[in-house]
Amino acid sequence: MSFIKYKRIIEEGDIVIVFLGHQRLHVVTVTRGRVFQAKFGIFPHDDMLGKEYGTKFFSTNRKGWMHVLHPTPELWTLTLPHRTQILYSTDISHVTLMLDLKPGSIVVESGTGSGSMSHAIVRTVAPSGHLYTFEFHQLRCVAAREEFKSHGMDECVTIECRDVCKDGFGLEPIADAVFLDLPRPHEAIEHARSVIRPSGGRLCSFSPCIEQVQATCEELRRCGFVEVETVECLSRSFDIRSVRLPTLCTRESNGSDDVVNECEPHAKWKKPGNDDDDGDTCVSDLEVELKCDEESGASDCSKFLAVTPNREMPGHTGYLTFATLHAKRK
Incomplete structure (x- = not known):
C-alpha cells in the first residue's frame, strides 16, 4: 500500500x-x-x-x-495515533508553501513525532526528493519507521533516532529546507544552518509559546538568517443555515411630507425628521421598510442562506517562524 x-x-x-x-x-x-x-x-x-x-x-x-x-496525508492527519501533538492541514499547507517544497526537494526535519508533517512532506517531494527526519525518542522513532514502511514511503524518507540539539544532524549541506518542531528550537539553529545547501535555503520552526519564538528569532538573526517572520494560522469555520427574512420594501419621497410605500400603494408614511419635537433629520429620501412583521400578519417572506462565523475557533496555539539563508558568497 x-x-x-x-x-x-x-x-x-x-x-x-x-x-x-x-x-x-x-x-x-x-x-x-x-x-x-x-x-x-x-x-x-x-x-x-x-x-x-x-x-x-x-x-x-x-x-x-x-x-x-x-x-492521503490529509486523511492520515485526522486518523493517526497521537504519540505527540501534531500539526494539522492549516499549518501544514502554509509550511509547504513558504518552504517552496516541490518534487525533488531535499528536506531535513526534527522531530518526527506522530508523523503528520512527515507524511505531507514526503508526498510533496516524491518521487525524486527525500526527507531526512530525526526523533530523539526511541519508541516514537521505531513506530514512525514502521508506518513509513507500511505506507510505501520508505524509499523517500530516512528516519534516525538522534538529539539534534546536542549532536547535530550528521549530514552534509544538502537540504533545500529545514523544518523544526522542538521544545527548544533555538538550540538547533546553528546545526540547521550547517545542513542547508551553499546555494541557500529556507527554514521553518513551529513553537506553541511566544517565548520560544523570541529566542528562535534572536538565534536566527545571529546565525545570518534574514527575512525572519512569524505567523499564526487559525481555521475559522462558518455556520450555514436557511433563514426567513421579510421582503424589503422601498419608500421614496415625492417631495412632500408624505412618503408612498411601493409595496402598499394606499399606505402613507410620515417623512422622518419633520417633527418639531424631534431634532433628527432625514439622511436620505430613500428608506427601507421591513414588510412581513408579525403584527401586520403579512406572509411574503423570502428564504435565504446565511453564514455566521463561530464564536470560538477550535485549534491549538502555534506560531510558525520562517527565515531565509542566502547563498554563501565566495
Whole structure:
C-alpha cells in the first residue's frame, strides 16, 4: 500500500480510510474474512475487495452505510495515533508553501513525532526528493519507521533516532529546507544552518509559546538568517443555515411630507425628521421598510442562506517562524 502512488481498486492488505460521517473516520487494513463493526452495523471486508475506492458500502442489515477512501496525508492527519501533538492541514499547507517544497526537494526535519508533517512532506517531494527526519525518542522513532514502511514511503524518507540539539544532524549541506518542531528550537539553529545547501535555503520552526519564538528569532538573526517572520494560522469555520427574512420594501419621497410605500400603494408614511419635537433629520429620501412583521400578519417572506462565523475557533496555539539563508558568497 502506498500513500504516494494512488490506485483505483481495493486489494487485500490495503490500508483504507473508512468514512462514516463528519469527524467519524477510521483506519482499516482490508483482510479477507474479517469484518468492520460500527454502530451502523457490520461491514465485511470481503465486500470491499475488488471494488473501487470511494464506493459506498451498506451494512449487512442495510441500516447503515460507509465510504471507503484511499489514504492521503490529509486523511492520515485526522486518523493517526497521537504519540505527540501534531500539526494539522492549516499549518501544514502554509509550511509547504513558504518552504517552496516541490518534487525533488531535499528536506531535513526534527522531530518526527506522530508523523503528520512527515507524511505531507514526503508526498510533496516524491518521487525524486527525500526527507531526512530525526526523533530523539526511541519508541516514537521505531513506530514512525514502521508506518513509513507500511505506507510505501520508505524509499523517500530516512528516519534516525538522534538529539539534534546536542549532536547535530550528521549530514552534509544538502537540504533545500529545514523544518523544526522542538521544545527548544533555538538550540538547533546553528546545526540547521550547517545542513542547508551553499546555494541557500529556507527554514521553518513551529513553537506553541511566544517565548520560544523570541529566542528562535534572536538565534536566527545571529546565525545570518534574514527575512525572519512569524505567523499564526487559525481555521475559522462558518455556520450555514436557511433563514426567513421579510421582503424589503422601498419608500421614496415625492417631495412632500408624505412618503408612498411601493409595496402598499394606499399606505402613507410620515417623512422622518419633520417633527418639531424631534431634532433628527432625514439622511436620505430613500428608506427601507421591513414588510412581513408579525403584527401586520403579512406572509411574503423570502428564504435565504446565511453564514455566521463561530464564536470560538477550535485549534491549538502555534506560531510558525520562517527565515531565509542566502547563498554563501565566495
